[in-house]
Amino acid sequence: MASPILPGKGLGSGLDTAGIVKALVDAERLPKQNQLDRQTKSNTASISAIGSLKSALAAYKTALEKLNDKNAPAFLGYSATTSDEKTVKATATNSAVGGIYSVTVNRLATASKVASQRFGDSSAPISAGTLNITQGTGSSIPVEIKPGATLQSVRDSINNQAGASGIMANIINDGSGSRLVLTSTTTGEKSDISVSGIPELAIDGTTQMTAGGGAGYISAMAEDAEFVVDGMTLTSKSNKVENAVSGLTFELVAKSATPTTITVGSNTEGLKKSVQGFVDAYNALVKTINTVSMASKDPSGKPGDPPALSGDPAVRSMLSALRNELVSPAAGGSGQLKVLSQLGINTVQETGLLEFDSSKFTNAIDKQKLGGEVQNLFNGDGGMLDRMTKAMEPFLGGSGTTGVLDARTKVLESAKNSLSIQQSALDSRVKSMTDSLTKKYNNMDTLVGKLNAQRDSIVSIFEAMAAQQKNS
Template sequence: MASPILPGTGLGSGLDTGAIVKALVNADKAAKQGQIDRGTATNTASISGIGTLKSLMAAFTKSMTELGSKTNPQFPGFAATSSDVKIATATATNSAVNGNYVVEVKSLATSSKVASAAFAGGTTSAIPTGTLTIKQSGGTFNLDIKAGATLQSVRDSINADASIKGAGISANIVTDSFGSRLVLGSTNTGSGSDISVSGIAGLEIDGNNVVGTAGSPMTAASAGSIGALAVDADVTVDGMSVPSKSNTLDKAISGLTFNLVAKGTTTVTVSANTDGLKASVQKFVDAYNAIANSVTALTKPSLDDDGKPTVPAALTGDALPRSILAAIRGPLSETGAGDKLTVLAQLGITTNQKTGALDFDSTKFTAAMNDKKLGGEVQELFTGNNGLLERMNKAVSSFAETGGILDQRTTSLNKTKTKLTNDQLALDRRIETLTAVLTKKYNDMDTLVGKLKATASNITSMFEAMTAQQKNS
């Protein structure tokens, strides 16, 4: 007969065997589970913290690169402004001097554009084999035209040739009422830069021959410079003629570069770039403080009302943030290569001893610009040879670069995360097995106790019956 005692109910022994098994299993599991939980919490926080550090590093490096741009200088000592930027713009270097300059653009420098005679067959017109020779400004470029060439394939070959492309020459096809023409243009400007083509019948172009004017309208046989020859820019500065083969004048006035845009007159004013320098210096201070304060925050635990640490920060106790802070602070104390301006303190920039961030005293900065005339040296301090921005980028490169310290730490943390996951799975399997083993043992015990109780009850009943019979006899 099957036992009426159900497994785990304790009906046989009167004990809650399920609760006993659970308590024993939890006691066995507690130490290892606590270790895994603590490790997982620390690992998760560290992964998050390192991810934040990588983002901070990327933003800081981007800021240093933008501030150190050579094509868009952020620390010029002088600023040049044009009264009409539609006529001409100007940029100033640290060798410029204060002043006003009247710039009259009578005509812009132009480039060469030439066209061949028209091919009635269009872009697929056959082109004879041979060597196509293109000449411009003393330069000669030879292109081998093979059998089966068409007007379009010649165009493509010209554009694919690295030496021709490097000289600023490109080709296209224009189809007019007479047919398709090979048209060559150039980025080079100025008198004498006209293009000539020879060597292939039908593609000869005399760059000194002007076609397509009112007095010489285009015909099917017309070939030459379209409309006009290339000319120099005709410019005067304060009434003095300064002809130029390009629309960029960088030798007319020391420390100034003019970029010509259109015909007309404009006045260029050169003055100290105090406001611009102040804005750029503030950008540097802001970028530095953003990373310094954020890195510090990753190591500081939360405090209770009594000022005692409660919840640790993502990287509390980790040496890596301190290494980063030390790296970016190092260049601040190094002496620059300037003449009069060698340290940031001369510009009113000092390190806050309590926070580690930078303080920027605009009053001291203005005095350095106006009284000490240091504006011309700010660019050298920040972006000169081995300047502050270059030293900053070098200081953080080992952390921020691909495969650098932060990437290595991320890899290590991910390996730890995988190990903790595997440890949890192994613990879960062991606990599942232990639970099954203990449950069976206690169920067996409970069933046995139940049977013993039933036997004892039967024996007791027998003795009670015997006693009753004796009393009745």
């Protein structure tokens, strides 16, 4: 119920009753309201600061994961370039040796591709039973075919039940009818597919299919890749060749009539880019930490208001954990590269940020020949990136555990709800007090008005009596 509206001046008393009520209510409300405003401002700032920290840590973790990608190593000491990536691609590892290699691709590794006998169409009925798919000398993959099956439903059953093993099925119409065609992701000689168990779908993967409708391999049996490295002819069951040349992985792309030149050398620029990426990611995190925990200074050098997490023990603990990993020596190994400072990476004491001396880094790679050890320093077991990730776990959480920051956020959200309840209670109390005082002062004003009217009436009577006596 809304409070009665007081006039600016009491009609009966002439007093500023609205001002009196407001002053009395404010005297009761303002101390608590100011306290709630301060607590709400602090709570909101803390929630925002914790959110910024969580986002910065998550971004840093993502950057580390990218640099620590096993499928795309970021800290390789050597690089391999190819004169023709349309025929051969090459990747060097840290065990590579600088040099030039000549590679000619005579034949690519191929997979088995077989076809069933010809059927009238894809809706042709197929007998129920267990279809056994065998690849080379491996074990059979059983595929259950239910009653009422058609060529199309058999295709779907194979893809559902054998797809995880690299076997794929489809239906191809050769102009005279439909055939079930099976292919595999496995390449190389003696990986040919054979099918048994259901007579009308039987396929001998070592016999070529016939134009008359017989089953078999389509154009050729599976073959190994054949390639020549510096005059030596080699074979591989896969087009990804990892052991032909120590420290190099070849990806055979296409048959070539002329040799492709592979050049292996120091990956100085690539390493520099990756190290700079690490430095940038770390500095971005530290800048966020500094923003929420360190007071900035005005142009005169005077510190400003302390930020939300100034002096917070959790923030100090987090920063300390990360900094400790920067100076910890590489775990294990007998190499010369042990700490980041050898690569020109040092901490600026005033800010905690990292600075990267590009000249010192280049000298370490080109003259001290430390390029082959950078990968182990960052990506090795117990390397920098692994240790940094583990240092963040108590704060970010993971694997079913709640991190420190999430726990803090939960406490702050609870406090926020409590402050909201207190604000509602204060608003309710203020409204009730305003209504009560308004009613009392309205009643007082009405009573004073009546008394004034009675006074005026009595005065008038006496004045009339005095005038009558004077005239008599």
